[in-house]
Amino acid sequence: MSSTHNSEAASRPKLAMIVARASNGVIGVDGDLPWRLKGDLQFFKSVTYGKPVIMGRKTWESLPFKPLKGRANLVVTRQHEFDAPKARVYPSLGVAISAGLVVAEQTNVDEVMIIGGGAIYQAAFEQVDVLYVTDVDAAPEGDTFFPVVSDEEWECVEETPHSADSDNDHAFVMKKLVRKRS
Numbered sequence: 001m002s003s004t005h006n007s008e009a010a011s012r013p014k015l016a017m018i019v020a021r022a023s024n025g026v027i028g029v030d031g032d033l034p035w036r037l038k039g040d041l042q043f044f045k046s047v048t049y050g051k052p053v054i055m056g057r058k059t060w061e062s063l064p065f066k067p068l069k070g071r072a073n074l075v076v077t078r079q080h081e082f083d084a085p086k087a088r089v090y091p092s093l094g095v096a097i098s099a100g101l102v103v104a105e106q107t108n109v110d111e112v113m114i115i116g117g118g119a120i121y122q123a124a125f126e127q128v129d130v131l132y133v134t135d136v137d138a139a140p141e142g143d144t145f146f147p148v149v150s151d152e153e154w155e156c157v158e159e160t161p162h163s164a165d166s167d168n169d170h171a172f173v174m175k176k177l178v179r180k181r182s
Helices: 002-011 038-048 057-062 093-106 118-127
Strands: 014-022 026-028 053-056 073-076 088-090 111-116 130-136 154-162 172-179
Touching: 014 038, 014 118, 026 118, 038 111, 038 130, 038 172, 053 057, 053 093, 053 118, 057 073, 073 093, 088 093, 093 111, 093 118, 111 118
Parallel strands: 014 111, 014 130, 053 073, 053 111, 073 088
Antiparallel strands: 014 026, 130 172, 154 172
């Protein structure tokens, strides 16, 4: 019976985060991104499409188009009467993660994606197995920061650099990191 349990555990969806962060850790300013990076937006869509996405209320409110199409949108807020049309609203991150894992298993996808904002990243960081990080070659002013990612805890398994161009304000590197397990 233990081998069946182990194979089920191995096939369970992972908890992942996706973020674009500046060299100084900034991820946002005044509820918005501090840059325009078309390549990062395409990366975001390709990584999250088809997967449940968990976000805080402020992130939901900042989306230019709601809900994010092709994804189950799960919004975390303490506002009991908050309405997010075509999304599911949860009172806590833990409940949203549990719901996201159920959705991922039902739709046969391998990850539940946490997409922000800052408070949600901070609260979920220790539970996450995978990070999709776009490291932006910039150090803008900002008011929202991503947790520190330690090389002792994380291993980079994929890396794709991009140059600044007419569609991208800055050079950036898209990375996939996995948590090292001891």
